[in-house]
Amino acid sequence: MKAGVIGAGAWGTALAQLLAADGQEVRLWAREPDVVDAINRDHVNPLYLPGVPLSASIVSTDAMADMADREMLLVVSPAQHLRSVVAQAPAGVPLVLCSKGIEAGTSLLMSEVAAQAQPTSPIAVLSGPTFAAEVARGLPTAITLACADGDLAARIAQRIARPAFRPYLSDDVIGAEIGGAVKNVLAIACGVTEGAGLGLNARAALISRGFAEMTRFGLARGARVETLAGLSGLGDLVLTCSSTNSRNFSLGKGLGEGRPAAELLANRRTVAEGAFTAPVLRAAARAAGVEMPVTEAVCALLEDVAPLAQVIDALLARPLRPE
Numbered sequence: 264m265k266a267g268v269i270g271a272g273a274w275g276t277a278l279a280q281l282l283a284a285d286g287q288e289v290r291l292w293a294r295e296p297d298v299v300d301a302i303n304r305d306h307v308n309p310l311y312l313p314g315v316p317l318s319a320s321i322v323s324t325d326a327m328a329d330m331a332d333r334e335m336l337l338v339v340s341p342a343q344h345l346r347s348v349v350a351q352a353p354a355g356v357p358l359v360l361c362s363k364g365i366e367a368g369t370s371l372l373m374s375e376v377a378a379q380a381q382p383t384s385p386i387a388v389l390s391g392p393t394f395a396a397e398v399a400r401g402l403p404t405a406i407t408l409a410c411a412d413g414d415l416a417a418r419i420a421q422r423i424a425r426p427a428f429r430p431y432l433s434d435d436v437i438g439a440e441i442g443g444a445v446k447n448v449l450a451i452a453c454g455v456t457e458g459a460g461l462g463l464n465a466r467a468a469l470i471s472r473g474f475a476e477m478t479r480f481g482l483a484r485g486a487r488v489e490t491l492a493g494l495s496g497l498g499d500l501v502l503t504c505s506s507t508n509s510r511n512f513s514l515g516k517g518l519g520e521g522r523p524a525a526e527l528l529a530n531r532r533t534v535a536e537g538a539f540t541a542p543v544l545r546a547a548a549r550a551a552g553v554e555m556p557v558t559e560a561v562c563a564l565l566e567d568v569a570p571l572a573q574v575i576d577a578l579l580a581r582p583l584r585p586e
């Protein structure tokens with residue numbers, strides 16, 4: 264399948280590098296002319312994936328018309344911009360959605376947004392524990408590829424699989440998306456434990472209780488529990504809650520150190536999706552009658568409505584309950 268990638272941030276660039284590993288041409292759409300020039304001229308993306316020499320088979324463009332002959336398009340924009348970039352994409356081409364989040368204003372998952380923006384395009388979701396820099400370096404990685412159409416999923420899997428990049432197939436698109444969206448919010452919470460020096464017990468508690476939240480919310484939205492317990496859910500939760508290589512964890516660490524959210528979020532070039540997903544997730548959970556206390560706590564810190572100590576105390580003081 265002739266492949267295109269829409270979005271040349273860290274993850275889009277790493278995925279283009281992966282797809283180009285067998286020498287096939289990969290088109291990479293970037294918003295920034297500087298990024299297009301650097302990729303085509305020097306085979307690097309210093310803005311978003313510095314230090315990684317890129318394949319000469321990657322051809323970058325800022326013209327969406329150049330994607331017209333592609334047989335599959337990986338969409339790798341920030342979640343809040345997915346609707347606008349998908350609307351510009353050629354119609355009818357299979358879309359592999361790689362963004363992790365929930366759309367503000369509509370509470371729609373990315374597959375639901377894409378279906379509205381390009382109603383004739385088949386949709387798959389690619390999501391899992393995948394730091395872009397590690398994938399770009401060829402380090403071993405496994406990921407969930409979810410698609411309702413098993414034949415299309417198999418063709419996409421053949422195109423993206425590499426000796427060190429292993430997709431696992433699923434037909435639970437919603438489940439794969441919910442794991443990727445919710446884990447970003449929980450990673451902020453785990454980063455807080457690091458920044459505030461709360462210890463590793465607290466982090467493990469948040470991963471476990473956060474996973475319970477993810478599962479409750481996912482089941483309410485029709486996800487399957489085995490998807491949530493797989494690579495795109497628990498797998499990505501563990502990765503993103505473990506290291507400052509995660510932008511979401513780093514944001515939480517800053518909050519835990521007592522820095523205001525507004526300062527941490529101002530003038531960011533790279534995206535910490537959890538900051539955008541958290542309020543949408545809270546609203547969707549409340550509307551569905553699903554309790555998500557960790558998500559509520561993250562929102563309180565992002566909105567700066569209560570001091571850190573008070574937010575932590577409130578989480579710990581919740582009524583005792585069965586696990």
Ligand SMILES: NC(=O)c1ccc[n+]([C@@H]2O[C@H](COP(=O)([O-])OP(=O)(O)OC[C@H]3O[C@@H](n4cnc5c(N)ncnc54)[C@H](O)[C@@H]3O)[C@@H](O)[C@H]2O)c1
Pocket residue numbers: 270271272273274275276293294295311339340341342344348361362363364393394395396532533534536
């Ligand atoms: N970086 C990773 O390791 C990784 C891994 C898996 C999934 N993801 C997901 O991929 C998505 C993209 O993240 P990233 O890390 O590649 O991005 P990034 O933070 O490296 O770069 C920001 C991206 O946002 C784009 N952008 C900024 N304003 C925009 C606008 N108005 N319209 C469209 N695009 C705009 C920029 O061009 C750039 O491509 C996110 O949803 C993220 O959660 C990232």
Ligand SMILES: O=P(O)(O)OC[C@H](O)CO
Pocket residue numbers: 363391392393394395447450499502503508509510511512534535536
């Ligand atoms: O850096 P983060 O927190 O956006 O995480 C990147 C990926 O989603 C990890 O799978």
